[in-house]
Amino acid sequence: MIRLLLLLLGAEVVQRRWRALLVIGAIWAALGLFIMLDALDGATLIRPHYFGYLLLLEGLISLLAGMVATQRRTQQLAKAVILLLPALIIIAQPRHSNMLIAMLLGGVMLCDGGLRIASAWVVRFDNWRMAMAAGIVEIILAIITLEPWPTWYEGTIGFNVGALLIISGWGTMLLANRLRKLPADAPISMLIGGAFPTALWVPAKPDDAGHGDLVVHVWTPAGPGRTHRRRPLVDRYIAAVDSRGRISTGHAALELTPNVYISHYPAVEIDRSPEEFGRVLRASVDNDIPGRFLPSYTEEAAGWCEATEHVHFTQIDRLRVRHFWRAYRSDTAYNLTSRNCSSAVAHALDAALEGVLGHTGRPWRAFFRAVTTPELWIAGVLRRRAEAMAWTPGLVLDYARLLHVVVEPATSRGATRQSRLRRLIFRRAALAHSRR
Structure with missing residues (x-):
């Protein structure tokens, strides 16, 4: 999404601000590392239900958009259900909710990682080896999410949110470095x-x-x-x-x-x-x-x-x-x-x-x-x-x-x-x- 957003802003706006983008990526990755480490010890400073409120807000927006939409209404409503269901589970925290969220997240990542590896192996597009490596990393994260050690699912949400922020922050830093090397006036x-x-x-x-x-x-x-x-x-x-x-x-x-x-x-x-x-x-x-x-x-x-x-x-x-x-x-x-x-x-x-x-x-x-x-x-x-x-x-x-x-x-x-x-x-x- 970051790359697409930079494309819409254009080189004239973002290329001279590559340093700011580098700093933002570093801060983003550092925040992710903090959230991940905080989740590992079980005694979390950032409570899981905070993330649930973010999902709830996005789910309500999608639900309203789906109710008033005349095009792609089914997709909007489906997106709302996908967001609202885990949001309510995270906020309400019923019995075994942490394990349920871990099973859902781990299952999705396992399927997505397998799909990445399979598509990279079959299609052999540019950088397919890098895509296979990303799929392997996602499967490793899925296994860590599915198994209970060390927090017995108490830190599942924070661990995955932190990992996502680290990956996106690192990608933003790499993109900033490529922007620095981009020829003048190049798209x-x-x-x-x-x-x-x-x-x-x-x-x-x-x-x-x-x-x-x-x-x-x-x-x-x-x-x-x-x-x-x-x-x-x-x-x-x-x-x-x-x-x-x-x-x-x-x-x-x-x-x-x-x-x-x-x-x-x-x-x-x-x-x-x-x-x-x-x-x-x-x-x-x-x-x-x-x-x-x-x-x-x-x-x-x-x-x-x-x-x-x-x-x-x-x-x-x-x-x-x-x-x-x-x-x-x-x-x-x-x-x-x-x-x-x-x-x-x-x-x-x-x-x-x-x-x-x-x-x-x-x-x-x-x-x-x-x-x-x-x-x-x-x-x-x-x-x-x-x-x-x-x-x-x-x-x-x-x-x-x-x-x-x-x-x-x-x-x-x-x-x-x-x-x-x-x-x-x-x-x-x-x-x-x-x-x-």
């Missing part, structure tokens, strides 16, 4: 996922900019009339099977009129048979194949179908989008996992949104507003998962929607009201039709 995108290869980066020229809004087009795997069997999570984020038994993985594209359209396809169809699936998933160079770029949304929609979803952005850096496209299209290579249509759109969106909060005139006010926006934290989680496995059209759609709420909250509220009005009109029309 922060270099630090958070490779949107701009360092060797290809040069400043963009004003005449490279587009003039229109940026639109993320997504063809979800389970588009209208395409799904035969409903499997909500699989259909949304991986692939769907239509009535003819054909597999659809969906597609993503990005448009900035009049001179940018990013739609990356393989030049030849990829063999997706079960025998080849494991090999094709690897993000290694030997799996790169020739790719092609479609010229425009009009031609793509005419040759296939209209996109399922569209997300519009107005607060963008058009120069960076244009430069990203110039650098990206210099290499047509396509990789199903590491360089596909969805990863191209995600990186282009990062380029477009870099510095949008820093250009508001009150960057630190925008900073604190963004930090208190739950969508930013969820977007950070989605980004980490996509980088550890693969960007898919479903992930890109959610990522774009979440960032839209962060950078253009007023527009998002307007879109929500329009969506509510459209649904009301459709319901009345359907009711009138049923009465005839």
Whole structure:
């Protein structure tokens, strides 16, 4: 989440403050170490129910947001339940509550660590060995959480909170050091996922900019009339099977009129048979194949179908989008996992949104507003998962929607009201039709 927040603030705001970021990371890690050591002896100065109140506050905010939301209501309510349940257990402290929390936390970390190791081993993305090491560390923490020694679960919450603060503080310090070494005027995108290869980066020229809004087009795997069997999570984020038994993985594209359209396809169809699936998933160079770029949304929609979803952005850096496209299209290579249509759109969106909060005139006010926006934290989680496995059209759609709420909250509220009005009109029309 920290990296994503720095991206939205932009290099102009944060690069010259790398020392402050280094100090914040050190203080954060030191606080985590204190909380962890305090939890180990059982006689804690920081009582567990303090953390419960923080979870309770976030859970209530998510519950209210879910009650008034017209989009992603189920996700908000599910998030509220996930936060409120442990918060109430921590605060009320019923009998065996500490052991119950330890089992929940340990089980989640055990599953997450195993998933990290498995995805790193199968996909072999950049820094996959580091990801495997992180998964091993998470499994070790899970084992420490699950076994009772030395506090018999009394220090479970404090120990895990402290460990989380140490890890995030250390990561912030490493990021500050990388900011220090970042070339002048270079984009922060270099630090958070490779949107701009360092060797290809040069400043963009004003005449490279587009003039229109940026639109993320997504063809979800389970588009209208395409799904035969409903499997909500699989259909949304991986692939769907239509009535003819054909597999659809969906597609993503990005448009900035009049001179940018990013739609990356393989030049030849990829063999997706079960025998080849494991090999094709690897993000290694030997799996790169020739790719092609479609010229425009009009031609793509005419040759296939209209996109399922569209997300519009107005607060963008058009120069960076244009430069990203110039650098990206210099290499047509396509990789199903590491360089596909969805990863191209995600990186282009990062380029477009870099510095949008820093250009508001009150960057630190925008900073604190963004930090208190739950969508930013969820977007950070989605980004980490996509980088550890693969960007898919479903992930890109959610990522774009979440960032839209962060950078253009007023527009998002307007879109929500329009969506509510459209649904009301459709319901009345359907009711009138049923009465005839």
